[in-house]
Amino acid sequence: MFADIPWTVIVLQLFFGLALGSIYVLLASGMSIIFGLLGVVNFAHGTFAMLGAYAVFIAISLSGNFFVGIVSAIIIVAVIGAVTEFFLLKPLYVKKDELLPLLLTFGLSVAVPDFMKIVFGLIGKPVSYPESLSGAMLVGPFIFPNYRLFIIIFTLAILTFLWLFLKKSDLGMIIRAATQESEMVQMLGVNVSRIWTIGFSIGVGLAALAGAVAAPMMSATPDMGVEMTMVAFVVTVVGGLGSLGGAIVGGLFIGLVVAVAAFIAGEYANVSMYFCMAVILLVRPRGLFGEIGRE
Amino acid sequence: MGNQNGLLTCKGGEPAPRPTIVAGTVAFLLFLPLAISVPLATEILIWTIFGLGFNILLGYTGVLSFGHAAYFGLGAYAAGLAFRYWHASVLTGIALGIIGPMLLACFIGALAIRRRGVYFAMISLAFGQMLYFMALSPLKHITRGEDGLTHIPVMTFFSISLNKPLYLYYFIFVITAVMLFLTWRFLQSPFGKLLQAFRENEERAKACGYNTTLIKFFSLVVSAFYAGLAGALNTVYLGYVPLTTLFWLTSGTMVMMTILGGRGTFLGPLVGAGVFLFLQNTISLFTPRWELIVGSIFVVIILLFPAGIMGTIQEKVAAFRMARQKT
Amino acid sequence: MFLHTENIAIHFGGLKAVDGVDFELKEGRLKSIIGPNGAGKTTLFNLIAGVYTPTYGKVFFKGADITALPLHKVSRMGITKTYQINHIFPSLTVFENLRIAAQSGVTTFNFWRTTASYREVNERATSVLEQVELKEKRNWLASTLSHGERRYLEIGIALATRPQVLLLDEPTAGMSVAETNLCAELIRKLNKSLKLSIVLVEHDMSVVMEISDDILVLNEGRKLAEGTPQQVSDNEEVQNVYLGGE
Numbered sequence: 001m002f003a004d005i006p007w008t009v010i011v012l013q014l015f016f017g018l019a020l021g022s023i024y025v026l027l028a029s030g031m032s033i034i035f036g037l038l039g040v041v042n043f044a045h046g047t048f049a050m051l052g053a054y055a056v057f058i059a060i061s062l063s064g065n066f067f068v069g070i071v072s073a074i075i076i077v078a079v080i081g082a083v084t085e086f087f088l089l090k091p092l093y094v095k096k097d098e099l100l101p102l103l104l105t106f107g108l109s110v111a112v113p114d115f116m117k118i119v120f121g122l123i124g125k126p127v128s129y130p131e132s133l134s135g136a137m138l139v140g141p142f143i144f145p146n147y148r149l150f151i152i153i154f155t156l157a158i159l160t161f162l163w164l165f166l167k168k169s170d171l172g173m174i175i176r177a178a179t180q181e182s183e184m185v186q187m188l189g190v191n192v193s194r195i196w197t198i199g200f201s202i203g204v205g206l207a208a209l210a211g212a213v214a215a216p217m218m219s220a221t222p223d224m225g226v227e228m229t230m231v232a233f234v235v236t237v238v239g240g241l242g243s244l245g246g247a248i249v250g251g252l253f254i255g256l257v258v259a260v261a262a263f264i265a266g267e268y269a270n271v272s273m274y275f276c277m278a279v280i281l282l283v284r285p286r287g288l289f290g291e292i293g294r295e
Numbered sequence: 296m297g298n299q300n301g302l303l304t305c306k307g308g309e310p311a312p313r314p315t316i317v318a319g320t321v322a323f324l325l326f327l328p329l330a331i332s333v334p335l336a337t338e339i340l341i342w343t344i345f346g347l348g349f350n351i352l353l354g355y356t357g358v359l360s361f362g363h364a365a366y367f368g369l370g371a372y373a374a375g376l377a378f379r380y381w382h383a384s385v386l387t388g389i390a391l392g393i394i395g396p397m398l399l400a401c402f403i404g405a406l407a408i409r410r411r412g413v414y415f416a417m418i419s420l421a422f423g424q425m426l427y428f429m430a431l432s433p434l435k436h437i438t439r440g441e442d443g444l445t446h447i448p449v450m451t452f453f454s455i456s457l458n459k460p461l462y463l464y465y466f467i468f469v470i471t472a473v474m475l476f477l478t479w480r481f482l483q484s485p486f487g488k489l490l491q492a493f494r495e496n497e498e499r500a501k502a503c504g505y506n507t508t509l510i511k512f513f514s515l516v517v518s519a520f521y522a523g524l525a526g527a528l529n530t531v532y533l534g535y536v537p538l539t540t541l542f543w544l545t546s547g548t549m550v551m552m553t554i555l556g557g558r559g560t561f562l563g564p565l566v567g568a569g570v571f572l573f574l575q576n577t578i579s580l581f582t583p584r585w586e587l588i589v590g591s592i593f594v595v596i597i598l599l600f601p602a603g604i605m606g607t608i609q610e611k612v613a614a615f616r617m618a619r620q621k622t
Numbered sequence: 623m624f625l626h627t628e629n630i631a632i633h634f635g636g637l638k639a640v641d642g643v644d645f646e647l648k649e650g651r652l653k654s655i656i657g658p659n660g661a662g663k664t665t666l667f668n669l670i671a672g673v674y675t676p677t678y679g680k681v682f683f684k685g686a687d688i689t690a691l692p693l694h695k696v697s698r699m700g701i702t703k704t705y706q707i708n709h710i711f712p713s714l715t716v717f718e719n720l721r722i723a724a725q726s727g728v729t730t731f732n733f734w735r736t737t738a739s740y741r742e743v744n745e746r747a748t749s750v751l752e753q754v755e756l757k758e759k760r761n762w763l764a765s766t767l768s769h770g771e772r773r774y775l776e777i778g779i780a781l782a783t784r785p786q787v788l789l790l791d792e793p794t795a796g797m798s799v800a801e802t803n804l805c806a807e808l809i810r811k812l813n814k815s816l817k818l819s820i821v822l823v824e825h826d827m828s829v830v831m832e833i834s835d836d837i838l839v840l841n842e843g844r845k846l847a848e849g850t851p852q853q854v855s856d857n858e859e860v861q862n863v864y865l866g867g868e
Contacts, residue, residue: 118587
C-alpha cells in the first residue's frame with residue numbers, strides 16, 4: 001500500500017509535520033519555561049495562545065502588516081501574562097499547594113474564552129496570509145507552501161534567540177539559575193519575584209506566538225485554546241517535564257506523528273498524540289529528556 | 296469525642312460527620328423536589344454521586360484528576376449501549392456502567408498514579424481527551440459520534456416506569472442515599488481514616504509502612520466506581536448519551552464543584568453540585584455566557600476561599616469555638 | 623549480624639555524600655552517628671531507612687538484603703525512622719496520630735469496619751501514648767502541642783509501628799536543656815526497658831555521650847572513628863575534627 005504513494009507526497013507530509021511540530025514546540029517551550037521557573041502548570045496556556053491569535057487579528061486590522069501584527073501580539077499577551085501572574089498567581093505561592101496555581105489557571109481557561117465570545121462573537125475571526133508568504137516554493141519535485149516554510153524557519157530563529165538569551169544574557173543566566181535553585185538566587189539579592197513575572201511573560205509570549213503564527217491556518221476562535229493546552233501537555237509528558245530540549249524534540253515528534261496520522265488515517269489524527277503519550281508513560285515515564293524525580 | 300479540654304478536641308477537618316448530619320442530608324434530599332424543579336434536583340443527585348467519589352480522590356487522598364469525564368462518560372455509554380442493544384435491565388446497565396470505568400481506572404492508574412500531583416492532573420486530562428476523540432471519530436459506529444447515543448428505551452424498574460420525572464428522581468434518590476451511607480461508613484473505616492492522615496503528610500504515612508502508591512490507586516478505582524454510577528444514571532435520566540459526557544468541560548465541572556463545595560468535607564459534593572447547578576441554571580436564563588461567570592467565581596474562590604463553602608464554614612466554626620473557649 | 627551496611631555509598635552527581643561506610647548495629651544496642659555538618663549522617667541514616675537507593679553497597683537486616691527496599695517496605699520489615707523536622711498529622715488528635723501508625727501492618731484496605739473496632743490497634747496506640755508521656759493530651763489536636771510534645775509524638779508515631787529498630791533523627795532538635803534531658807531519658811528507657819535497638823543521629827554531644835552504647839563518627843562521608851563513648855572521646859582525630867576547639 002505504501003509503495004503506491006509517491007515519495008514526494010511522503011516528504012511533503014513530513015514537511016507539514018515539521019511545520020505543525022514547530023507550533024507545538026513554541027507552545028511546549030513556553031509551558032516548559034513556566035513550569036521550570038515557577039513550578040506552575042499553566043492550564044491556561046492555550047488560552048494565551050488564543051489571545052495571541054486574536055491579538056494578531058486586531059493588529060493586522062489596524063496596521064495592515066502581518067509582521068507588525070505578530071510582534072504586537074507577543075507584546076500584548078506578554079503584558080497580559082505579567083498582569084495575570086502578578087495579581088492572580090503570586091498570592092498563591094505562599095500557600096505551598098502546587099495544585100492551587102493549576103486550578104486558578106484552569107478557572108481562567110474556562111472564563112476567558114467565554115469573555116472572548118462576548119467581545120468578538122462566537123464565530124472565529126479569519127486572519128489572512130501575508131502577501132509575501134502566500135504561494136509556494138518549488139524545490140525540485142517538491143512544492144512547499146511558503147507559509148509553512150516560514151513557520152519552520154521562524155521557529156528556528158525564535159529558538160536560537162531564546163537559546164542565546166538564556167545562555168549569554170545576564171537576565172537569561174538569572175532565569176536559568178532561578179530554575180534550578182530559586183532560594184539560592186534569592187539569597188544573592190536577586191528579586192526572584194520579578195524574575196517569575198518575567199518568566200511567565202516569556203512563557204505565555206511564546207504561546208501567543210504559536211497562536212499568532214497558527215492563526216492564518218485555523219482562524220482565531222474562542223475555543224481554540226483548549227486543544228493547544230492539551231498539545232502542550234502531551235508534548236511536555238513526551239519530552240519531559242521542565243526540559244526545554246524535551247519540548248523541542250517532543251514538539252517536533254508529535255507534530256510529525258499527527259501529520260502522518262492525519263494523512264494515513266484521518267480520523268485517528270487527534271487520538272494519535274495521546275497514544276504516543278500513553279506509550280511513553282509505559283516505556284519511559286519521565287519523558288525523553290526528563291529527569292528522574294521531577295515526575 | 297466528648298467535650299474534654301473543650302476547644303482542643305474540636306476537629307478542624309473531620310472525615311465523617313455525626314449520623315444526624317447524614318440522616319438530615321437524606322431527609323433534605325427527600326423533600327428537595329418540593330423546593331426546586333425535578334430535573335434540576337435530579338441533576339444535583341447525579342452530580343452529588345459523581346462528586347462523592349471525586350471528593351474521595353481529591354479531597355481526601357489529595358490526587359487531582361482532570362480526566363474524570365472518561366469514567367463518567369464510559370459509564371454513560373456502557374449503560375446506554377447495554378440498554379439500547381441488549382435491552383438490559385436498569386440494574387444490569389448500571390452495573391456495566393460501573394464495571395467499565397473501574398477497569399479503565401485500573402489501567403490508567405497502573406500507568407500514571409505513581410506520578411506527582413500536577414503531572415497526574417495533566418496525564419489524566421490527556422487520557423480523558425483521548426477517550427473523547429476516540430468516541431468522536433474512530434469509534435463512531437458504536438458511539439454515534441457527535442450525535443450521541445439515542446433511541447434508548449424507556450427504563451422500568453420492577454414495572455415502575457422511570458419515564459415519569461418524579462419516579463425517576465426517587466429511584467435515583469434511593470441510590471444516592473445508599474451511596475451517602477456507604478461513603479460515611481467508608482470514611483470511618485481504616486482506609487478512610489488513613490486517607491485523612493495521608494493528605495496531611497503522605498511522606499510520614501510512607502514511613503509508617505503504608506504503600507502510598509497502592510493507596511492512591513485504590514482511591515482512583517473507588518472514585519471511578521462513583522463516576523461510572525453517576526454516568527449510568529445520567530443515561531437513564533436523559534434517555535440518551537451526549538458526547539459531552541466525555542468532554543473535558545465535564546471533568547472541569549466536577550473539579551469546580553468539588554472545590555466550590557469544599558474538598559475533604561462530607562457535604563462538600565452535595566453543596567458544590569447544588570450551588571454550581573443552581574448558578575448555571577439561573578445564569579442561563581439571562582445569558583448563555585454562564586461559563587464566564589462561573590469561571591470567574593471559581594478564580595475568586597481559589598484566591599480567597601480555597602477551602603470552599605463547607606471548608607470555610609468549618610474553619611469559621613472552629614475558630615469561633617476556640618475564641619469562645621478562651622474567654 | 624543484626625543490622626549492618628557493607629561499603630555503602632551514595633553519590634549525588636559529583637558529591638560523594640556517603641563514601642563507602644560499614645555500619646553495624648548489634649541487637650538491643652543504642653548506637654549514635656555523629657559528625658560535623660555535611661558529614662553524611664542523615665544521608666547514611668536515610669540509606670538504611672530506604673529513602674535513598676545507594677550508588678553501591680548493601681544494607682542487611684537479620685541476614686536479609688534490604689538494599690533495594692523502598693521506605694514503606696523497610697518500615698514493614700521492622701525498621702522505622704523519625705524525622706528531624708516534625709512530620710506529624712496536624713489536624714488529627716494525638717491518639718489518632720498514634721493509631722494511624724499502629725494500624726499499619728494490621729489493616730489498610732478495609733472499607734467497612736470502623737477503626738474503633740480494631741481492639742489491638744487501639745490498645746497499641748494507648749500503650750504508646752503512655753510510653754511517650756502524652757496521656758493527658760490524648761484528645762488534643764496535634765497542631766496544638768508544644769514543640770517538645772511534638773517531638774515526643776514524632777517518636778511515638780514511629781514506636782506505634784512496632785519496630786525492632788528505631789531510627790531517630792535529631793530527636794532533641796529545638797528542645798530546651800531540660801526537655802533534652804528528659805528526652806534522652808525517654809530514649810534510654812526505650813532502649814533498655816523495651817529492648818529496642820536504636821540508631822541515633824544527634825548533634826547534642828552530652829546526650830550522645832550519656833546514653834549511647836556505641837558511636838560512629840563520620841566525616842566527609844567516611845568513617846572517622848568508631849567505638850564506645852569513652853574510646854571516641856579519647857580519639858585524637860575525632861577531637862581535632864569534631865570535638866576539638868570545644
